[in-house]
Amino acid sequence: MMTLYWCFCLAVALFSVPGAIVALAPENEVPLHPTTWLGENKVTSVHLPKGRARRLFFTLTKRADLMFVTVSPCAVPIEWSLAVRTLKDKPPKKPHWSSKKSMPELWWRGSGRDVRIYTYTGNAVDTYTGPAYAPASIYILRLKSNEQDTQVSAYLHEGPGPSGAFPELPSDPRVNTLGVGMTSVTLSWPPSSSVVFKNGHDGNRPYQEYCVLVNHKHNYRSLCAARDGIRNERQNVQKRERREKHGEAIPLAALKDWWWQQPDALEDHDSSLWDNFEDPGCVCRDVESVCTVSDLLPDTQYYFDVFVVDRVNGTSAAYTGTFARTHEEARPAVTSLREGQVKWVTLSGDASSQQGKQLFRFKPRGWQQNGLLTLHTCIGTSKVKVTISSKGRVLSSEEVGHQLAQIWLHGGPSYLIQLQALVPGSSSSSVSKTDSSKSKFSLKMQASSAYHRRDVPVFPATLQIKSFNKLRTCNSVTIAWMGTEERSLYCVYRRQIPLDSKDKNSSTGRCTDPESRPAKERVLCKYFQELNPRRAVTTAVIGGLDPGVAHVFDVYLMRRWGLPIKYHSKMVRTRSKC
Missing domain, CATH: 2.60.40.10 (Immunoglobulins)
Structure with a gap:
């Protein structure tokens, strides 16, 4: 009986008050998502959860006849589209439903339909340029990431002409390689028209400049992606350090894959990302379009990216990156030793030079592949470090002084013998460069096959007569x-x-x-x-x-x-x- 009573009262209230049905529904509706407006001439950062679309709305002024919408993804590809909804009749200034509703909801209740005018999928910075529609129109920018959570920047500009918020790229924005060395690479790129030789915003340097990023993983399409890559690399290093339980600060050598010059305009975003990174030799606050990156490793592939950074607006544009492989180190000549040949060797005191370090190769005869290496230095104070290896594996390493030395060769089909001069009277370090010109070590060496032996020959108890x-x-x-x-x-x-x-x-x-x-x-x-x-x-x-x-x-x-x-x-x- 109580339920029937309440239903009767509700029916009386609805049919006795004109417009009650219309007023009841809007008053109790709650928007599913909050409305986000895209402001003009302002970079808006949007967080995109994986698989969830975000919408930004904007309208144009009556005098605007052209618009530019720029979307800059971060590290992953995104989908974004631009649609417009035009009303046949303008929304009433004082709608009969609650004034708590947001402006887009006023359009949804009017007549009209959505028209998609642009769609893009990718991870590059993209700009839509097109005419404005009827003044009574609302524009919907839809953003979605299907791979992972990411950040996206959006920018709206009304009217003709460039906005000036983003640095301009040349018609051919490719980074070129001028020269490749063993530890350095020289790069060049077409200059940007927005980077000029004049005093900038702070009165003493340009407000737009070039920055170079070097790594040996891959190229980056945006500055945001590069920042995320550096952050992830640093976090991985920190995790490894914690697992090893050293309890010490992260060594700079662990971040050899990354070099970055810090732009001042980006310090406010995450200043910790730019600390303790090596200088690649290119000044980030510079307007030169030629750069030599040094202190690289030989025979290693590197990827090079160039960004134009606007320090005032906090925006950037990426050139098309390139990659290059540094030259390998000059390999010293390897001399073959013949069976039973007595070889006289002269080593200079500088072990870093070719004369201070020499390589020989010996291949024993017979199926046992054993041999005997005999060395005898001819200067009483000289020492030579002898390293025996086979197929890239070090078999033995010892120092030879004034006594005659015999080294048994076994464990490989052929042997690489490296001789390196050492400091007189020292057992670990090489001769200094100041003494290298005065020091020349002479020794004789012989390698012979030993078919029946299992050990080196014995020496007499004493060599005194x-x-x-x-x-x-x-x-x-x-x-x-x-x-x-x-x-x-x-x-x-x-x-x-x-x-x-x-x-x-x-x-x-x-x-x-x-x-x-x-x-x-x-x-x-x-x-x-x-x-x-x-x-x-x-x-x-x-x-x-x-x-x-x-x-x-x-x-x-x-x-x-x-x-x-x-x-x-x-x-x-x-x-x-x-």
Whole structure:
């Protein structure tokens, strides 16, 4: 009964009051979306949620006969369209429904229909230019993003002529590459007519300028997209830093993919985005249309974008970007080592130069692919770093001093041998440039295949030669030296020192080969082997000498593989009276 009573009362109220139906519906209607008006000569930023359309409305003044609508997407493509709704009759000044309704709703209640006049889909800045419709018209700008949430800027300009809010691009807005080097790229682009050589808004520099962005990911179609890319890259670096739990500030080296010069007009948007970015060598506040980007990595592809930035209006225009690959570093020459070849190598003290670092390649014979590398420096204070690699993988790295060194080669079909000079007396750093001109290191090297060996040959316990005073006579001396447990050939060489010689250095250079000595200096050669290293001592009696004459004796351990091992020179004088 109560329900029937309320229905009866409502019917009486509706039919007894004229116009009640018309007044009731508008008073209780709520707009689904708030109305956003697009102001003239003002850049309006709009946030677009993914998949949801946003509408902006605007009207033109009676005297406007032409309009320009510019839409600038950010990082993703968008859909936008422009429609017009023209009334046959103007809306009443005092409508009979509530005055709380917005102006677009007045048009929706009048007669007329929507006419779509323009549609665009893409991620480039686009402008619609067209005539104005009847004065009693409302324009609807519809924006939608189907990929992700994004930002869009819209701008309205009435009347003929450029608006002046956006920088102007030339008819061919392409960035050209003038030159490419190993660590630098020179760019040029057609100048913009809006960037001129005159004092700008602040009285001392142009209010429009060029800015260059360099990265090795891709080109950007807008400044907003570039800003988002930098923000995302920085956030990714911060996440990696937090995962690694270093707790330190983000190192600048982690952002090597990005270089940016900060335009002042964009500092208010997000000043943190422009902090701590490297200077690419191009001044952002500049009016020159030529730029050289330096400090790049060799053999790396980079993408270059140029933007014209209006610092007063906070707008920008993007040129068509380009890309280039820097030249690769000059590779040093690689010298092939022949089987058993003795190679003399001279290195300068500057390891950064080609003379301070040399490369050799050796390919052993036989199916085992093993080899023995022997090196012997010829200056007492010099050191050389030897790095052995195969197929890009480092197998060993060690330093060679004044002692003869043997390196066993195994693990690859061929070997790349790099020799690098080091500072005398140091084990880690290269020679300074001030000393490089004075330092020249000489060494000899030999590589040979070893078919049956599984390890490098052993050295004698000592390379000293001992003479016995009690066994010294007027025409003979007795010397002894340590051998090894391997059967090897030992050769003794003798050199007489004249009585009138002023040379106080009686020793023979440690890099002097037996083959380079005169045949008359060789005294004897003998084979020796002792399985007990402590008893591996052999002796030789050298006769046929003159009384009271000093002689220098040298012993060489002759081997089938590797360089001969030279013992330290020993000077012995025969007795004058016997």
